[in-house]
Amino acid sequence: MIQDYLFFTGINILLAWSVYVVLLTGNLSFAQGAFMAIGCYAAGIMTTRYGVPLAVAVPAAMLLSSAAAVLVGFPALRVRGIYLILVTVGVTFCVRIALENVAYTGGVEGLKGMSGTRLWHLGAAIAAVGLLLFLLSRSPLQRILDAVREDDRVAASLGVNLTYVKLLAFGAGAAIAGLAGALYGHYLIFVRPDNFDILVSIFVVLYVILGGVNNMWGPLLGATVMTLLPEFIRALQDWRPTMFGVAIVVMLLLRPEGLLKFRQPSARWSGHAGR
Amino acid sequence: MPVADREEPPVLRVEALAKQFDGLRAVDGVSFDVARGEIVGIIGPNGAGKTVLINLISGFYPATSGSVHLAGEDVTSLPLHEIGRRGIARTFQNIRLFRRMTVLENVLIADQRHARRPARAFFAFGRQRTEIARAARYLELMGLAARADRLAGTLPYGEARRLEIARALATEPKLLMLDEPAAGMNEEETAELVQDVRRARAAVDAIVLIEHDMSLIQALSDRVVAMDYGRVMAAGTPAEVLADPNVQRAYLGEEGGP
Ligand SMILES: Nc1ncnc2c1ncn2[C@@H]1O[C@H](COP(=O)(O)OP(=O)(O)OP(=O)(O)O)[C@@H](O)[C@H]1O
Numbered sequence: 295m296i297q298d299y300l301f302f303t304g305i306n307i308l309l310a311w312s313v314y315v316v317l318l319t320g321n322l323s324f325a326q327g328a329f330m331a332i333g334c335y336a337a338g339i340m341t342t343r344y345g346v347p348l349a350v351a352v353p354a355a356m357l358l359s360s361a362a363a364v365l366v367g368f369p370a371l372r373v374r375g376i377y378l379i380l381v382t383v384g385v386t387f388c389v390r391i392a393l394e395n396v397a398y399t400g401g402v403e404g405l406k407g408m409s410g411t412r413l414w415h416l417g418a419a420i421a422a423v424g425l426l427l428f429l430l431s432r433s434p435l436q437r438i439l440d441a442v443r444e445d446d447r448v449a450a451s452l453g454v455n456l457t458y459v460k461l462l463a464f465g466a467g468a469a470i471a472g473l474a475g476a477l478y479g480h481y482l483i484f485v486r487p488d489n490f491d492i493l494v495s496i497f498v499v500l501y502v503i504l505g506g507v508n509n510m511w512g513p514l515l516g517a518t519v520m521t522l523l524p525e526f527i528r529a530l531q532d533w534r535p536t537m538f539g540v541a542i543v544v545m546l547l548l549r550p551e552g553l554l555k556f557r558q559p560s561a562r563w564s565g566h567a568g569r
Numbered sequence: 570m571p572v573a574d575r576e577e578p579p580v581l582r583v584e585a586l587a588k589q590f591d592g593l594r595a596v597d598g599v600s601f602d603v604a605r606g607e608i609v610g611i612i613g614p615n616g617a618g619k620t621v622l623i624n625l626i627s628g629f630y631p632a633t634s635g636s637v638h639l640a641g642e643d644v645t646s647l648p649l650h651e652i653g654r655r656g657i658a659r660t661f662q663n664i665r666l667f668r669r670m671t672v673l674e675n676v677l678i679a680d681q682r683h684a685r686r687p688a689r690a691f692f693a694f695g696r697q698r699t700e701i702a703r704a705a706r707y708l709e710l711m712g713l714a715a716r717a718d719r720l721a722g723t724l725p726y727g728e729a730r731r732l733e734i735a736r737a738l739a740t741e742p743k744l745l746m747l748d749e750p751a752a753g754m755n756e757e758e759t760a761e762l763v764q765d766v767r768r769a770r771a772a773v774d775a776i777v778l779i780e781h782d783m784s785l786i787q788a789l790s791d792r793v794v795a796m797d798y799g800r801v802m803a804a805g806t807p808a809e810v811l812a813d814p815n816v817q818r819a820y821l822g823e824e825g826g827p
Pocket residue numbers: 590593595613614615616617618619620621622662
């Protein structure tokens with residue numbers, strides 16, 4: 295039981311980071327549940343039908359999720375703000391309906407027989423993604439992404455190719471969601487399209503907004519707290535959506551930038567040699 | 570004024586440039602050249618089309634007609650980032666810094682080695698000593714080194730304007746365009762700005778300077794283009810242009826005019 299809590303917390307941390315990475319360029323994605331589904335089904339089909347080892351299926355599934363994101367994102371990232379949000383919502387609906395209606399993916403019955411995910415696999419995945427995000431936060435790419443979020447046209451006039459940078463973030467976010475999906479399927483053994491309901495995507499965005507969008511720790515904290523709290527405070531379980539609603543309203547009023555709102559500069563003058 | 574080599578194309582050549590907003594021709598057939606080493610001032614009453622002109626040259630607005638050549642290359646319909654890479658940098662009348670990032674980071678973003686290859690920029694994590702040393706040059710040039718780790722959004726007005734210049738210079742542009750850099754500055758700051766722009770001049774091939782402050786225009790410009798209603802109303806040396814009867818008339822009754 296405790297193992298399950300940890301597992302779902304871990305999956306939600308990965309998903310929250312996948313939203314965070316896309317949000318770095320200022321785009322809010324409600325499609326991360328869909329990319330998770332693509333990763334889950336892709337890896338599941340590979341291992342159960344073609345005997346591909348899990349260690350190969352996971353990275354392949356990540357690549358596929360990422361490729362799907364780039365395909366959708368290339369036309370979609372031209373539109374901005376609320377329209378892009380609507381596009382990502384649309385993606386989530388489309389993927390779910392496709393999974394339900396295509397016989398190859400098992401239709402509404404879903405996919406079964408996947409196994410092999412151990413808790414430490416998920417731990418390693420979180421450590422790896424976390425390390426990459428940490429290195430990112432100390433790299434010139436971080437500030438390019440942040441600049442695009444703050445004022446994309448000014449960033450462009452400084453030589454930054456916006457389409458490329460936004461696709462990079464969208465693709466990387468989808469890869470992380472695909473990773474979460476692949477591990478998720480091989481833990482649950484049995485998945486159905488309604489495991490990837492739009493609510494999954496919405497909840498993950500809420501974790502990120504609650505935790506904070508300016509650093510990698512905010513999404514981690516948001517996902518952890520919001521996954522575990524209802525599990526440990528049993529009385530809250532039936533009230534999960536209500537609790538979310540209240541938490542969001544309170545947070546937006548009191549701390550609109552999330553619990554952890556600090557932003558770490560990508561470089562510092564103070565360390566500058568000889569000054 | 571430096572005599573341009575016959576073979577060398579001007580740093581900037583604007584030809585019959587026009588911008589139509591529905592019902593309004595904000596820029597209406599403007600042509601002028603900027604030679605290597607020059608500072609060209611652009612003056613004109615409010616609404617004359619100066620800012621729109623800069624937006625056209627820097628690619629923020631697509632031109633309705635006409636052309637822009639940078640060092641002989643047609644850049645008229647290139648995408649924004651491509652124009653930045655070719656060597657046009659600018660500041661903004663309504664300051665547009667990355668406010669939640671530090672002063673140093675604002676300049677570092679302009680570092681072309683990373684801006685042009687974002688994926689590769691990931692692998693440059695760490696202390697970034699060479700990047701900071703390059704940025705330091707521009708921060709020091711604009712007297713902002715002591716402010717490096719402050720958030721750009723917390724800078725006072727004069728420093729924010731200087732940071733915009735430092736950021737633009739850090740792209741290592743051929744052409745620098747300044748949109749009312751002295752707006753909102755007191756006399757002392759304006760005098761400092763004259764020095765700053767002179768120093769900036771050494772770092773670029775040419776400068777286009779939009780200003781309402783005539784003392785600044787006279788102190789800095791080699792030539793002046795005066796605009797009104799989207800057209801060039803006079804062009805020449807600062808003395809010639811300011812003495813032009815049309816220019817005098819356009820500024821009559823204008824607050825802040827000469
Ligand atoms: N995006 C836009 N859409 C429609 N009209 C615009 C737009 N931008 C500018 N204009 C109009 O174009 C005209 C020229 O404006 P512009 O900002 O270039 O003037 P300016 O010479 O820079 O004036 P100021 O000295 O006040 O800055 C104005 O009438 C303005 O209202």
